Amino acid sequence: MLWLCLHFTQLPLEVFSLAGPPDTDPPLAVTERHRVCAANDSAAALGIRPGMSASTAQALSGSLRLREREPAHEAATLIALADWACNFSSQVCVSPPDRLLLEIGASLRLFHGEAALLGVMEADLAARRHKVCCGLGPTPSGAELMARALPCNAVALPPWQLQNEPDAFQKMLGKLPVELLAAPEKQQLTMQRMGFTRIGELLALPRAALGRRFGKAFPDYLQRLAGHSHDPRCTHRPRDRFESTLHFLEPVCNANMLLFPARRLLADMGRFLERRQLYCQRLEWRLGVAHGELRILPVACSLQQHRTDALLDLTRLALEGLRLAEATESLGLACLETAALEGKINSLFAEESSDGGEAERLLLDRLRLRLGMDRVHGLYLADATLPEQAWNGVHEPAAHAGTSTWMQRPCWLLRQPTRLGGTEAQPDWNGPIDLISGPERIDSNWWGEPQRRDYFIGRHGSGTLLWVFRERASGEWFAQGLFG
Amino acid sequence: MRMSDSLLSILARPDIWQSGRHAPANEPHHCLPSGHPALDAALHQGGWPRAALTELLATSCGIGEMQLIAPALAHLSHGVQRIFFVAPPHIPYAPALHALGLRLERLVVLTPEQPGELFWSMEQILRSGACGCLLGWLPDGRGAAGYTALRRLQIAARHARGPVFLFRDCAGASLVSPAALRIQLQHETAGLTLEILKQRGGRAGQRILLGRPSQLLAHRVMPALMPVIVRGNTVKRDDEAELPMDTHNPPPASGPQQPALH
Numbered sequence: 001m002l003w004l005c006l007h008f009t010q011l012p013l014e015v016f017s018l019a020g021p022p023d024t025d026p027p028l029a030v031t032e033r034h035r036v037c038a039a040n041d042s043a044a045a046l047g048i049r050p051g052m053s054a055s056t057a058q059a060l061s062g063s064l065r066l067r068e069r070e071p072a073h074e075a076a077t078l079i080a081l082a083d084w085a086c087n088f089s090s091q092v093c094v095s096p097p098d099r100l101l102l103e104i105g106a107s108l109r110l111f112h113g114e115a116a117l118l119g120v121m122e123a124d125l126a127a128r129r130h131k132v133c134c135g136l137g138p139t140p141s142g143a144e145l146m147a148r149a150l151p152c153n154a155v156a157l158p159p160w161q162l163q164n165e166p167d168a169f170q171k172m173l174g175k176l177p178v179e180l181l182a183a184p185e186k187q188q189l190t191m192q193r194m195g196f197t198r199i200g201e202l203l204a205l206p207r208a209a210l211g212r213r214f215g216k217a218f219p220d221y222l223q224r225l226a227g228h229s230h231d232p233r234c235t236h237r238p239r240d241r242f243e244s245t246l247h248f249l250e251p252v253c254n255a256n257m258l259l260f261p262a263r264r265l266l267a268d269m270g271r272f273l274e275r276r277q278l279y280c281q282r283l284e285w286r287l288g289v290a291h292g293e294l295r296i297l298p299v300a301c302s303l304q305q306h307r308t309d310a311l312l313d314l315t316r317l318a319l320e321g322l323r324l325a326e327a328t329e330s331l332g333l334a335c336l337e338t339a340a341l342e343g344k345i346n347s348l349f350a351e352e353s354s355d356g357g358e359a360e361r362l363l364l365d366r367l368r369l370r371l372g373m374d375r376v377h378g379l380y381l382a383d384a385t386l387p388e389q390a391w392n393g394v395h396e397p398a399a400h401a402g403t404s405t406w407m408q409r410p411c412w413l414l415r416q417p418t419r420l421g422g423t424e425a426q427p428d429w430n431g432p433i434d435l436i437s438g439p440e441r442i443d444s445n446w447w448g449e450p451q452r453r454d455y456f457i458g459r460h461g462s463g464t465l466l467w468v469f470r471e472r473a474s475g476e477w478f479a480q481g482l483f484g
Numbered sequence: 485m486r487m488s489d490s491l492l493s494i495l496a497r498p499d500i501w502q503s504g505r506h507a508p509a510n511e512p513h514h515c516l517p518s519g520h521p522a523l524d525a526a527l528h529q530g531g532w533p534r535a536a537l538t539e540l541l542a543t544s545c546g547i548g549e550m551q552l553i554a555p556a557l558a559h560l561s562h563g564v565q566r567i568f569f570v571a572p573p574h575i576p577y578a579p580a581l582h583a584l585g586l587r588l589e590r591l592v593v594l595t596p597e598q599p600g601e602l603f604w605s606m607e608q609i610l611r612s613g614a615c616g617c618l619l620g621w622l623p624d625g626r627g628a629a630g631y632t633a634l635r636r637l638q639i640a641a642r643h644a645r646g647p648v649f650l651f652r653d654c655a656g657a658s659l660v661s662p663a664a665l666r667i668q669l670q671h672e673t674a675g676l677t678l679e680i681l682k683q684r685g686g687r688a689g690q691r692i693l694l695g696r697p698s699q700l701l702a703h704r705v706m707p708a709l710m711p712v713i714v715r716g717n718t719v720k721r722d723d724e725a726e727l728p729m730d731t732h733n734p735p736p737a738s739g740p741q742q743p744a745l746h
Contacts, residue, residue, distance in 0.1 A: 360566060360614035367594060367605055375595045379578040379588045391578035393593070409583060411550040412574035463671025464546040465696075481577060482546030 002105035002114075004089075005143035006121075007133040008081065011098045012038045014130060015073040016249045018264075028249065029057055032069040065249060073247055074098070080244055081130070082236040083272070088121060093140065093233040099147070101140045101233060138169055140233055141182070141225045145173070148180045170226060174200025182221070187214055199225075242272045242335040245286070251327030255319040258287075258331055262315050265333040266308045273338065279306045282337040285315065288330035297322065298336075299369065302361040305341065310362055317369050385444035386451055387413065387480060407440055408457060410467040410481030420468065420477035427468055427477035433458035435468075442469075457483065516647055519555020520694055523678060527665070528686030532556055532647040536664035537638050541681070543654045545573045548676040548696060549669055550584070553649060557617060558585035560646050565616030567646075568609050569593045571602050573621055590616070599623050603633050610640035610648065617646035624653045631660055638662040657681060 008014070012030040017040070027043040029036045031054045039048040039057075046061040054066055074097060082100055085092045088111070091103035104117060111117035118134065125132055135146030176199050178191050190213070196202055202210065203226060207219040223229040246261045262285070273279060285297035299314050367376045377393035384390045391413070422428030426435070438456030445451045452472035459465055467481035515531035517524055524530050532538055532553075542549055561567055567590055569576055578588055596602045602623070609615045618641075622629040629652060641648045650663065657668055666681040675695040680688050 359612050363609060363612035363614050364592070366608055371594065371596050371601055371605060375597070377593055379576065379581065379591050379593060381578045381582055381588060387577075387579075391575070409580035410546075410577055411580045411584070412546060412572075413577040414574055462544055464544055465548075466546070482574060484546050484548065484550030 001103060001138055002108070003137050003140045003143035004102045004104045004118075005095075005135040005137070005140070005147040006081075006085070006100040006102070007135070007144075007147040008078070008098045008100075008130060009133055010038065010040070010131040011074050011077060012069050013040050015070055015077050015247055016067055018077075018129060018246055026249070027061060027064045028067065029064060030067050030069045031057075036066075037069060067249070070247070071097070073245075076245065079236075079239070080268075083238050084124075084128075086236070086238045087124075087271075087275070088117065092236040094236050095140075095144070095233075099144060101143060139224060139227045140231050141221065142169065142173065142227065144182065145176070145180050145225060149176055173226065174198060174203060178202065181225075183214075183218065187218065190214065242269045243332070244268055245288075245330050245332035247288075247330045248328070251329050253327050255322055258319060258328065259312065259316060261331050262333070263308065263312050265331065266311050266315070269333060269335055270306045270308050273306050273335070276338075277341045278338040279304060279341055280311070280335045280337070281339055282335075283311070284334045284336055285318070286330075286332035286334065287328045288332065289326045289328060294332075295322075300373075301365055303358060303365070304339075304361075313362075314365055314369055317366055321370065385442060387442070387455075388417075408437070408483075410465075411484035412482040414480055414482070417469070417478035417480045420479055422477055424470075424475055427458060427470075427479075429460060429466070429479060431461040433460050433466060433468060436465075455480075516556050516559070518553075519559070520552070520692075522692045522694070523552075526678075526680060526690040526692055528683060532649075533664045533684070534647055535642050535644050536684070537634065537641050537648050537650055537662065539650050539652060539656070539661055539663040539666040540669055541652055541654050541657050541666065542669040543671075545651075547669060547671040548694070549651065551696070552669070552676065552678070552694065553619075554584040554586070556647065557619075560617045561585075561587040561590040563590075563616050563646075565590075565614060565645060567591050567617045568615060568619065570606050570609070570618065570620040571596055571623075572619070603637070606637055607640045610637065610644045613643050613645075615644045615646070618644060618648045620648070620650050622650055622652040622656075624655075629656065631662065635662045638664075 013028055016030070017025070017028060025040065025042050027040065027046055027048070029039040029043045029048050031037065034054045036048060036050050036052045036054065036057050038050060043057075043061070043064055046064065048057045048060060048064065057064060058066065078094060078096065078098065078100070082092050082094050085100050085102050089102040089104050089107050091106075093101040095101055104114070107117060108114060111120060114136070133147045133150060135143045135148070135150060137143035137146050178196050178199055178201075179188065181188075181199065183191075191202070194213075199222075203222060207223075210219045210222070220229065224231040244265055246265065248261075252258060269280065269283070280301060282298065282300050285299065287295040287297060289295055297318050299311070299318050301311060301314060303310055364376065373395070374393075377395065380392040380394040382390055382392045387409070418429070420427040420429045420433070422432065427433045435456045435458050439454040440456075441452070441454050443450075443452045453469040454472065455467065455469045457465060458468045465483035466479050467483065468477055468479050470477050515527070515529040515533055517531040518527070527533075540549060540552070557567060567586075569591065572593065572595075576591070576593060581591070582588055594605055596605055602620070606618060606620050609618055629650075634650075637648070637650075654668065657666075661682070663682070664684040666683075668679045668681055670677045670679065672693065675693055678692045678694065680690045680692075682688050
């Protein structure tokens with residue numbers, strides 16, 4: 001067993017700065033109960049230190065941004081990181097508030113050793129702009145302790161690992177100072193007063209004696225640390241659905257500025273879906289506006305694979321239609337519907353239909369997003385006697401099952417039959433209509449409102465051929481179609 | 485005198501033509517037979533130009549414009565790409581289109597709300613490369629479709645594989661247009677008169693008469709055949725028998741007739 005502890009020391013800051021553009025790093029400090037609890041490098045250069053009061057920090061620099069700590073955002077970010085860590089290990093444990101524990105002993109062969117694995121993780125974390133302290137140990141508690149012992153951002157093998165001795169970890173643990181132990185402040189003080197400086201001195205003492213002085217839990221902790229007793233942890237289960245939210249440091253008023261965080265979220269979602277061999281059919285953008293309100297922006301995608309650029313293109317189109325009246329404080333992405341990727345057989349020779357399907361789906365998605373779902377439709381032949389019911393608009397054009405009549409039908413159907421004037425023998429629509437063919441009786445809908453009509457083809461003076469009918473009950477003329 | 489290289493390279497472009505030199509005729513890559521032999525003979529390429537705008541100018545809808553392009557559409561609908569109807573003036577009636585031999589599942593109907601969306605969606609369709617044929621109805625009025633908008637469409641149309649038909653008002657006939665082919669449609673008693681206003685790389689000014697299908701031009705309805713109006717409750721039983729009831733009759737043929745296109 002080899003445990004890796006990832007300690008995200010800057011997590012309170014990172015929940016605010018992740019959504020921003022990569023190069024800028026404005027001075028930022030996070031406060032908790034009016035005390036600075038974390039400050040980024042730019043703020044530290046201005047003299048901001050953790051533990052300062054908020055007013056002192058503000059007095060030191062006018063450009064400093066102070067934010068209240070958001071434990072809920074930190075927890076969500078840590079869970080997202082745990083999902084990411086599942087790329088490297090089958091056993092990932094979340095150790096709140098800011099640590100992840102990974103059992104990497106089983107992954108070493110896959111990644112060709114510790115150094116290579118750590119290198120991949122470091123590069124990945126740097127791309128995701130997370131700062132991390134790493135610690136390796138044969139026990140979870142030991143790995144946590146090592147993460148505290150080593151300097152931050154040193155993603156490297158610890159000395160005990162390089163010595164290649166079975167008890168190298170124990171030896172190194174014995175030399176480490178007692179301040180690194182995860183013990184309450186009161187116990188730390190007691191240890192100092194008793195003259196303990198190294199952990200090895202504590203490990204050498206009998207358990208019962210330690211238990212009497214520090215409580216029963218303390219010797220148990222030392223046992224787990226040294227690997228003398230089991231250290232069970234809850235394993236993180238990756239989430240089934242993708243949901244992620246980025247919080248902005250400054251409210252965003254321009255929809256174009258949302259595209260950068262949107263691309264990041266889509267790339268995250270792509271990795272999430274790829275691991276599960278899924279693709280997204282419907283996703284939802286959640287724009288957090290003032291007072292915790294969410295504005296929902298749905299995007300449907302019919303591409304049968306995940307493509308970040310195509311989804312970003314659709315997102316850009318959806319954002320174009322949106323007028324950002326108020327500033328956006330967060331951007332969330334949720335994948336609502338997924339489907340399993342189907343195996344695709346690529347043909348040996350380039351065929352006409354091979355890429356046409358994708359371009360066509362993308363085109364229809366774009367059109368539906370811009371014009372509206374109901375303004376893009378296919379045609380369907382319905383089995384109905386009444387002419388206005390003999391067709392249907394369908395969302396997804398498919399092969400139809402209806403049968404068409406052999407009687408003449410017009411290419412154009414008016415949205416509503418138009419009432420005509422004229423006499424019983426000759427209708428009139430801004431000029432008389434000569435009846436040239438007919439009649440054809442359609443008598444239907446007896447189960448509802450009975451319709452009895454006699455249809456004729458009529459020629460209007462302007463040259464248009466009209467499909468007109470006379471309602472049997474009233475004798476009134478209506479135009480229903482045009483022969484195009 | 486030797487022409488400069490830059491001039492030669494300009495002349496080699498497919499959208500540049502010289503009036504004295506005819507484009508290679510009857511090439512299936514460049515044109516699609518219209519299904520009307522008289523029209524194909526008048527068009528120097530031998531059919532509707534592919535990947536270029538074709539303007540059809542008509543005063544009103546319903547004078548036979550769909551009959552004119554239906555054979556080509558029926559042929560295209562059996563390909564893999566879709567046929568787009570953008571902003572049609574009325575509902576394209578599925579039973580009639582089916583009877584004309586079109587495969588309905590290849591058709592997509594768009595009804596954009598604003599003129600801006602109309603041109604945007606036409607350009608998107610043409611540029612996507614997924615367009616087999618586009619039928620667009622331009623809004624009425626002289627200023628509705630400016631030269632710039634049409635020029636953009638003409639450039640986008642190069643990505644399309646099939647013809648691009650634009651229907652517009654006759655008022656547009658006097659305006660300059662970048663379309664490769666412009667035909668004015670006029671109704672006559674016997675059928676539809678086509679007047680070629682412009683033909684890129686070919687002669688213009690020909691007039692062709694296309695007859696209406698004979699079923700549509702039956703004789704005047706005899707007054708004796710006019711059904712008697714029945715009002716209220718005084719229903720006469722005997723007048724029910726004089727009319728052919730089509731409500732439950734099956735069609736005589738197994739399917740619609742396919743137009744012969746090669």
